Amino acid sequence: MRPPLSKEIWFNNDVETTKKLKFKQWNGSERSLFYEPEDFYVDCTKLITHPNGGVAVARGWTVKRIDAFGRKAILEDNYEISYEKCLIATGSTPMNLPLFEEASEDIKDKVMLFRGISDFEELEDVIKSGSKSVAIIGGGFLGSELACALARSHKTDLNVYQIFREPGNMGKVLPGYLSLWTTNMVQEEGVNVITNAELENVEKVNDQLILSLNNGRKASMIMADHVIVAVGASPNTDLAGPSGLEVDEEIGGFLVNAELMARSNLWSAGDCTCFYDVKLGRRRVEHHDHAVVSGRLAGENMTGAGKPYWHQSMFWSDLGPNVGYEAIGIVDSTLPTVGVFAKATDKDTPKAVVEATDEGNRAKTEEEAQPVSPASRSAEPSKHGEDYGKGVIFYMRNDIIVGIVMWNVFNRMPVARQVLKEEKKYGDLNEVAKLFNIHEE
Numbered sequence: 001m002r003p004p005l006s007k008e009i010w011f012n013n014d015v016e017t018t019k020k021l022k023f024k025q026w027n028g029s030e031r032s033l034f035y036e037p038e039d040f041y042v043d044c045t046k047l048i049t050h051p052n053g054g055v056a057v058a059r060g061w062t063v064k065r066i067d068a069f070g071r072k073a074i075l076e077d078n079y080e081i082s083y084e085k086c087l088i089a090t091g092s093t094p095m096n097l098p099l100f101e102e103a104s105e106d107i108k109d110k111v112m113l114f115r116g117i118s119d120f121e122e123l124e125d126v127i128k129s130g131s132k133s134v135a136i137i138g139g140g141f142l143g144s145e146l147a148c149a150l151a152r153s154h155k156t157d158l159n160v161y162q163i164f165r166e167p168g169n170m171g172k173v174l175p176g177y178l179s180l181w182t183t184n185m186v187q188e189e190g191v192n193v194i195t196n197a198e199l200e201n202v203e204k205v206n207d208q209l210i211l212s213l214n215n216g217r218k219a220s221m222i223m224a225d226h227v228i229v230a231v232g233a234s235p236n237t238d239l240a241g242p243s244g245l246e247v248d249e250e251i252g253g254f255l256v257n258a259e260l261m262a263r264s265n266l267w268s269a270g271d272c273t274c275f276y277d278v279k280l281g282r283r284r285v286e287h288h289d290h291a292v293v294s295g296r297l298a299g300e301n302m303t304g305a306g307k308p309y310w311h312q313s314m315f316w317s318d319l320g321p322n323v324g325y326e327a328i329g330i331v332d333s334t335l336p337t338v339g340v341f342a343k344a345t346d347k348d349t350p351k352a353v354v355e356a357t358d359e360g361n362r363a364k365t366e367e368e369a370q371p372v373s374p375a376s377r378s379a380e381p382s383k384h385g386e387d388y389g390k391g392v393i394f395y396m397r398n399d400i401i402v403g404i405v406m407w408n409v410f411n412r413m414p415v416a417r418q419v420l421k422e423e424k425k426y427g428d429l430n431e432v433a434k435l436f437n438i439h440e441e
Helices: 015-019 117-128 141-153 176-188 288-302 350-357 362-367 413-422 429-434
Strands: 022-024 030-032 063-067 072-075 080-082 086-088 092-094 111-113 133-137 159-163 191-194 198-205 208-214 219-224 226-229 233-235 261-263 266-268 273-277 281-283 314-318 324-329 337-342 390-397 400-407
Touching: 015 022, 086 288, 111 117, 117 133, 117 226, 133 141, 133 208, 133 219, 141 159, 141 176, 141 191, 141 314, 159 219, 176 191, 208 226, 266 288, 288 314, 288 362, 314 362, 324 362, 324 413, 337 429, 350 362, 390 429, 400 413
Parallel strands: 086 266, 111 226, 133 159, 133 226, 159 191
Antiparallel strands: 022 030, 063 072, 072 080, 092 233, 198 208, 208 219, 261 266, 273 281, 314 324, 324 400, 337 390, 390 400
16 A cells, blocks of 8 residues: 555554554554555465465566466466466556666666555665755655655754646646645645756755756755655556557557456456547556456456446545645646635644544545535635645546645535546536535534
8 A cells, every 4th residue: 555655654662663664644543554454455366266266476586477368377487377367557667767767876866756565665674764955856746755754753953845847736636826825835834845946956065965956947955865866667567579469659548448358368457558538548657546447347357247347446645644635637737727726724634534533545435425515605716826735626628627636625526526427527626626515613
């Protein structure tokens, strides 16, 4: 369960809790990073004879090729595994910057990508070993979450820099005014945010990295003990060429249909997949809930369900316990947007949601969300400069809503899914905003 690796796990006070890969949710209750407990899985050597079947994980092996016609997976030592149905769920790999890839080894030793448990453990060791400053390259979900978590959990002993080329945090997702407002929130957490900047050079001096930046007006430099690169991920599609599978040239990922099928008896799901969304067209999504939703759909279809991808997955991001948002559909800041906001209350925070539900996985809380009554009064779209405490932002394509961000608004995902499903042109988006009842007391 990767989401806590850039958020809650950094707030553990007990070293032993962290070593056991457990974390405390915003309300203090303890959970594990593991998706399933160890006893859920069956030993590989006993799977075929296990009375009720099951799931087995063969660790330490690599599949180098899929023979789709012969229905075989060929391992790196040419061992063959025959299958009736096969799912490719190879995920994605974090991208690095060419400047670091081409750097000397002593510089590379102070630069890391951040993806899984081993990366978290390495970064935690780096900070505990006495590092006084870290620089995070990237202004998206991971970079912003990690910057806030590190700054908030190490307020007195760690300088956190966040560097990115956009004008504000999550500038590729949020409309400009909200991105800039969010940057102010990130700065209030103690992060030194450097916007409109690109990394031009890196040197190592006295065991520190000197990062030379260009922000368009003047050059500047910062010093960091360690650098984390968070500039996106690329789908793991190395199997495509040797296996004769098609990869989408524009979006990337194994090309599959709406049922997530790449070839007969062969499916793909998760980050590595370019699928056909029956409502929004061809897409590739890199979020936790999509991995769950698409994996579940592929599994059902492997047993004959034949279902298209019609359940919209969601994603969420928390910048600490007090600011969070949930989103669905295509949320791209280059699209026209309309936002409707309201004054936030104490219950309009990620922490309040977890306290009310004892569940930090908000995909689960949204599945169990109860319907809300539409608001009786309307609200005007917010004006720039206002306090964006909570609200709903609609993303438009050809005058149709294709994406929705709910900013510190929770338990409204069923409403958002219904709005996307209808594919209607609305004359007044304030009337749509009433469905979310953001003024509910």
